[in-house]
Amino acid sequence: MELQLGLALPTPPPFDTNGSCSSSSSSSGGGGGTKKRRCFDAESRVGVVPKTLHLLVWNTDRSDDGDEPRDLDDNSFSSVVLNEEEGLVGWPPVKAWRKKPRRHNGRPNNNRTAAPMNSCGGCRASNSTYVKVKLEGNAIARKIDLSVHHSFESLTATLMTMFDISDEHQQKSFKLAYQDRDGDWLLAEDVPWRTFIRSLKCIKLIRSRSC
Amino acid sequence: MQKKRAYSFPDEVLEHVFSFIQSGKDRNAVSMVCKSWYEIERWCRRKVFIGNCYAVSPKMVIKRFPEVRSIELKGKPHFADFNLVPDGWGGYVLPWIVEMAGAYPWLEEIRLKRMVVTDESLELIAKSFKNFKVLVLFSCEGFSTDGLAAIAAGCKNLRELDLRESDVDDLSGHWLTHFPETCTSLVSLNISCLGSDEVSFSALERLVGRCPNLRSLRLNRAVSLDKIANILCLAPQLVDFGTGNYTTELQPDVLSNLTAAFSSCKELKSLSGFWDVVPAYLPALYPVCSRLTSLNLSYATIHSPEIIKLVSHCPSLQRLLVLDYIEDSGLEALASSCKDLQELRVFPSDPFGVEPNVSLTEKGLVSVSLGCPKLQSVLYFCRQMTNAALVTIAQNCPNFTRFRLCIIEPKTADYLTGEPLDVGFGAIVEHCKDLRRLSLSGLLTDRVFEYIGTYAKKLEMLSVAFAGDSDLGLHHVLSGCESLRKLEIRDCPFGDKAILANAAKLETMRSLWMSSCTVSFGACKLLGQKMHRLNVEVIDETEPPCSRLESCPVDKLYVYRSISGPRSDMPPFVWTMDEEGDNNSNQKDFFFLDMFVRNNHYISNSL
16 A cells, blocks of 8 residues: 655554444545544554554545555545544534534543533543542632542642641541542542542532531 | 824814724724824724734734723634644633733623633633623633633623533533622523533523523523423523423423413524424424524434424524435425525534435525525535536525535535536636635536636635645635635645745735645745745644655645744644744654654654
């Protein structure tokens, strides 16, 4: 397969045209990437694939040799970018939240369970180790880097300092709560640290008297 | 010789006269008359529109216009809507807010489009502007409901909060409770983009109930149908209403309550929302249909018969947004019922499907063009087209100002003749002398660009994809389209020659975007070096362009005019070509480091 001029990339990871591009087939009008362009599928993944992978792609009108890229001479030189589900990025030009009028179900990188009108940009929260933390009664949220903490004790201590709660008695009156990926609010004391870390979306310090 | 000001009025009089001139263009003309008019005008300019936030710096704006009350800013290029602009590209509003917080304590309105807004920015707005009234965040991102809470709590005279199509980190629906009980000033509230399933409905009801001037309310999907009747009864003065999801369990009361609620809204002219529609509830809308001028059904997965029923009750309709479920038959019905139609947008229900799932073809658009003489603005997604249809449409609708056609499969020819669609689009530009915006699709050669360059003298924005044969195509456009401001191109065989030959033209435009074309790195460098009032930015996420040969094509190119020089907030994957060569303040090394961390396997393979 010839590579596009000058975009000197190594041999792309083994790429199964039938498997990875799934139902919308090799190229065609499929379009619209997600903001996080992941690699094609588990089988073809070799390490982490960069966000854009330039290949000389097979032609846009399907022929039976779907695997053969079209000749450069053919005037459809486009270096199209493939992403995990459809052919072309950003084509057809529909905004992210229009892609499917029905609800999404569990896109892997979309933290929200709600409708596709929230664009598929779950990218912000996914890779970052920073989470939002709020103090009950305080309108302004802060952010905390979870990667430096390995226990509830150290996390709580940092939070107390962050929110200036120095009085021990006051400190005891707060409980640590968190919202998980499903949107439910839970008490941190009920779960092991590892569960907490893996499933949390954001944290709140709530007063421990009954609400 | 002494300068005589024999004909001049006192400054206050001139200022008073100028206050009747609202349009930015006219104001700019006024300021060019003479020095004294320039001075008077700049002190009384209250409203500034900045189409590209990087074209000028906040300090420059503040220096020239010290008493601004309303500002509008746009950030990312249009193709960012389709994921062509990588995250982190830029468009940050915070630097603007910081400067304005000091310089414009009486700022009342901020309107942003495609910008990155953070909670910090929102908090700063809430704190800094005592008389803040209007916040419109159109297709923005980067903020959460916490920032909204700060706005709600801090802006005592808030009139408008419009989050249309923004990407909000929805942490909690309780931000609505931050509107104090004393807040009664709301005129417009658009929260349709919010995803939260727990919008504090009681807070919303109380808010709506105490704002007698509320004219526009757009709810989000989470609000179910049974709740709408209550809201409408609290605000019968609404002119524009966006429902939440239009579904609930089929119960007898809901329909009658809803119908009664809609009946009480005598001013209602515009409807939107309609997620998850249960058709049985559509008749509740009939009381308002005769007055409706705008209807957005673009989320409604209802089919042609139901759409036809609804639309035939709406003779005053001027604007319709709908999914292609409407089909050709529905468009024919539209053409016979809605003679006042000015704007039509038909969106694809299944944009990635290979085979058509609905019977929507060029015929639908032809019917509408025939039946609706006032049609001016079209956005149409379909899967087939002919030159003949386009010629007919052009002849029927010489008043088009916006024509955007998207044939879903790239490079689709006229399906009857097999020819390119050059002649069809040529007819559009030839007949529609006031055309300001055009989007092309289908199989197109350099010919279509020749037509465009020849006829489209008022064209301001052109979008091109998978079209053309050579640089000549681009040259026709750049040399012929006198009014061109924005040009965006993807996947076309346009290279260096047209750009370099028309470099001066680029300074008369707001911006040029080219991605997946054949513009070489060397040409970008040359352009950046020679044209000091252009920012030439190359976007490449795989490796720095300078690591390749000069003749290599760049992945994405964004060129825009600017009087504030290259920007300093570029991410590692954006390079600016300027006098000193290709630059990024986050140098090459950072780039490799960044890429290494993200894609370590890939990089180690390529080195």
